[in-house]
Amino acid sequence: MTGKIIGVGVGPGDPELLTLKALKVIREAKVIAYPSIETGESFARNIVKEFMSKDVLEIPIKIPMVESRFPSQLIYNSASDEIATHLKREVNVIVLCQGDPFFYGSFMYLFSRFAGKYPVEIIPGISSLNACSAVSQRPLCSRLESLSVIPGGMDDEAFLKQLEKEDAFAIMKVGRNIAKIKRLLEQKGMAKRAVYVSHATLPNQLVLPLAEAPETAPYFSMILVPSKDEYVIY
Numbered sequence: 066m067t068g069k070i071i072g073v074g075v076g077p078g079d080p081e082l083l084t085l086k087a088l089k090v091i092r093e094a095k096v097i098a099y100p101s102i103e104t105g106e107s108f109a110r111n112i113v114k115e116f117m118s119k120d121v122l123e124i125p126i127k128i129p130m131v132e133s134r135f136p137s138q139l140i141y142n143s144a145s146d147e148i149a150t151h152l153k154r155e156v157n158v159i160v161l162c163q164g165d166p167f168f169y170g171s172f173m174y175l176f177s178r179f180a181g182k183y184p185v186e187i188i189p190g191i192s193s194l195n196a197c198s199a200v201s202q203r204p205l206c207s208r209l210e211s212l213s214v215i216p217g218g219m220d221d222e223a224f225l226k227q228l229e230k231e232d233a234f235a236i237m238k239v240g241r242n243i244a245k246i247k248r249l250l251e252q253k254g255m256a257k258r259a260v261y262v263s264h265a266t267l268p269n270q271l272v273l274p275l276a277e278a279p280e281t282a283p284y285f286s287m288i289l290v291p292s293k294d295e296y297v298i299y
């Protein structure tokens with residue numbers, strides 16, 4: 066017998082968007098791991114901190130903000146060793162993941178290390194895609210339409226190709242890519258119906274037509290391009 070590693074989606078930011086299941090396991094947890102930036106706090110932990118037991122053991126996984134995957138891989142290896150010591154003692158380990166664990170979630174890096182070796186459970190969370198669509202009041206697509214999720218860091222050629230393929234788009238990881246994204250959407254005549262959302266569901270949430278979006282976007286921002294102009298109500 067060993068403990069179980071549980072990847073828990075904690076939603077886009079507003080603690081009221083936690084699922085009942087997530088709340089239950091977080092309240093009962095003896096060990097909680099979460100990603101955090103090297104110098105600062107953890108977004109995922111901040112969402113749930115009021116529900117964590119006072120004597121919970123915390124494992125912050127401090128990810129360096131660099132392009133190369135290499136240092137992060139070493140950090141995930143060492144976090145995995147630490148998590149495994151608890152699993153071997155038959156203690157469950159909760160891993161917090163902002164949004165949903167399997168939608169661009171960092172939990173995947175732990176999942177690939179533990180799946181097949183230890184029991185794993187995934188508790189889905191409300192993703193930022195759902196949250197941004199809801200707070201901006203932009204239905205994304207319907208009936209036979211398709212939706213494409215595009216990472217903002219994609220190169221121009223691949224990005225433009227993607228825009229030709231589908232009906233509606235969600236562009237993630239906007240951050241420092243905002244100027245490029247604006248330019249490419251303008252080129253395709255899609256900029257007018259695009260909306261910019263940052264920090265969805267949090268007190269500092271911003272929802273703006275793309276034309277009015279700030280020149281520097283934070284990491285937690287997304288651009289939605291609904292399939293039809295009729296879905297855009299200003």
Ligand SMILES: C[S@@+](CC[C@H](N)C(=O)[O-])C[C@H]1O[C@@H](n2cnc3c(N)ncnc32)[C@H](O)[C@@H]1O
Pocket residue numbers: 077078162163164165166167168169170171191192193194196197236237238239262263264265266284285286287
């Ligand atoms: C590494 S991905 C994590 C996605 C997350 N697992 C989910 O299910 O939403 C980070 C990206 O998600 C988007 N994102 C996450 N939370 C957001 C929020 N509250 N408001 C706007 N965008 C958000 C941003 O595009 C950000 O760059």
